[in-house]
Amino acid sequence: MKTNLLIYITSLISVALSISPLITIAIRKRLFDAPSEDRKIHKRIVPNLGxxxxxxxxxxxxxxxxxxSTLKVANYLLSGGIVIFMIGLKDDIIGVDPMKKFIAQFIAAFIITIMADVRLMDLGGFMGVYELSYPFSIALSxxxxxxxVNAYNLIDGIDGLSGTLGLIFSLVYAYLFFIAGELGWTSVCLALAGSLTGFLIHNISPARIFMGDCGSLMVGFLAAVLSIQFINTSSGNIIDLGFTSITSAPALAMAIVILPLFDTLRVFAIRIVNNQSPFKADRNHLHHRMLALGLTHMQATAVxxxxxxIFIATALVFQSVGSNQLVGILIFMIILLNTALSIYLFSRKISLKEELLDESPQFNESVKLPMIAKVEDDSKTFAEKILDKVSKN
Structure with missing residues (x-):
């Protein structure tokens, strides 16, 4: 316990103290994120080498x-982490072609799954699947x-969000691995938690520094590796937390990463339906929609x-229902959340447009009609857009 506390405090202090000099160097060398793109929310120059x-x-x-001796895969974890970190750092400094980023991510993933043998081996009956064949295990992992990795990279769009989500999952996994007796993995979680805590001190709005791709890619990489390792650790073992026992590890792992994963899948689907590249940047992520509600960066991050x-707590409380049912509950919750948010934003958009028309009597019918048509077009549901696309083809 003492060593775990020292790991957390050491990483926290080292990061907190290193940020200020790093900011100075980044500004002198012009290594910062400038608000030059429409999708950028910040309005000032901010270093992005957090x-x-x-x-x-x-x-x-x-x-x-x-x-x-408690973490036999340490060298492979370090190797994969360095690959992810370096490609992210290069992207932050000079920019990297998306395909090269994907190649680096696959290399890091192969290091972990093939060389370290940290891969999904048994899903414990989730979707009727138990032990996985080696090729399928590698592919799925x-x-x-x-x-x-990409989900955490894409959700890093407002002050404090990616760091806070990373802090949450690292502390949860630290607790779970500690109870399971996996001291090496506990140390990894606490080192990450301390580092993110030290970073968040400087990332509170208005942020003095951003995490950048080198940070968000690494956080996503560790989230994925820890999730896979946790599923393996719980396979065939009962992790007794006192108030519950872990019997549906895949569902709990999904709950821990569901927010960034759902957000990524949702925006990709919307872009494809709108005949856009799934990798085209926009302002349609969950955090953008929170800002559209009038929330500040910190309020959106807090929400x-x-x-x-809540997703993690739900997965812990309902462990006894089984992975299939629990995943169904989680999916229902996230869809309900997204639907409620969409309805509220749409109703607010309609109200604002009606107020604009009422307050602008100089607008004649030739102006109003196109605006109303645009509102009606915006009111199409996601399913209707898909049907329109299919009928045109």
């Missing part, structure tokens, strides 16, 4: 305190890692973090 401090603090605390915590 991930450099996070990764350095993470490695520093582990190098001092971790017992390598690689896709899981790449998917989660989404509470929602993430």
């Amino acid at each position: 991930g450099l401090a996070i990764f350095s603090g993470f490695l520093f605390s582990l190098a001092i305190f971790i017992d390598l 690689v896709l899981t890692i790449v998917g989660v 989404l973090s509470v929602v993430a915590a």
Whole structure:
């Protein structure tokens, strides 16, 4: 317990103290995120190398305190992490082609799944699947890692959000691994939690520094690896938390990453239906929609973090119902949340347009009609847009 506390405090202090000098260097070298794109929310120049401090603090605390005998895959975890971190750092500094980023992510995923043998081996009956064949295990694990990496990268859009979500999952996994007796993985979680805590001190709105791709990609990478390892740890073992026992680990792992995953799948689907590239940047993420409600960055981060915590708490409380039923509950909850948010935003848009028309008597019918038509077009549901697309083809 003492070592775990030292790991957390060391990473926290090292990151918190290194950020200010890093900001100074980044500004002098013009290594910052300028508000040059429509999708950018911030209005001023902000250094985007926070991930450099996070990764350095993470490695520093582990190098001092971790017992390598408790984490036999440490070298592979480090190797995969470096690949992810370096491609993210390069993207932050000079930009990287999306395909090269994907290649780097797949390389890191293969290091973890094939060389470290950290892969999904048994789903414990989820969707009727138990033990996985080796090829299918590798394929599913690689896709899981790449998917989660990109989900955390895409949700890093407002002050504090990605760091707070990362802090939540790292503390939850630290607790679960500690109870399960996996001390090495507990150390990894606490090193990440400390680093993110130190970073968030400087990322509270208005942020002095951003995480950048080197940070968000690494956080997503660790989220994926920890989720896979947790499922493996719980397979065939009963992790007794006192108030409940972990019997539906895949569902709990899904609950921990469901918010960024759902957000990514949702925006990809919308872009495809609108005949756009799924990788085209826009302002349609959950955090953008929260800002559209009139919330500040910190309020939006707080709301989404509470929602993430509710999903995790739900998965813990309903462990006894089984993975299939629990995943169904989680999916119903996230769809209900998204539907309620969509209805509210749409009704608010209609109200604002009606107010604009009422307050502008100089608008004649030739102006009003196109605006009303646009409102009616916007009112189409996601399903209707899909049907329109199919009928045109």
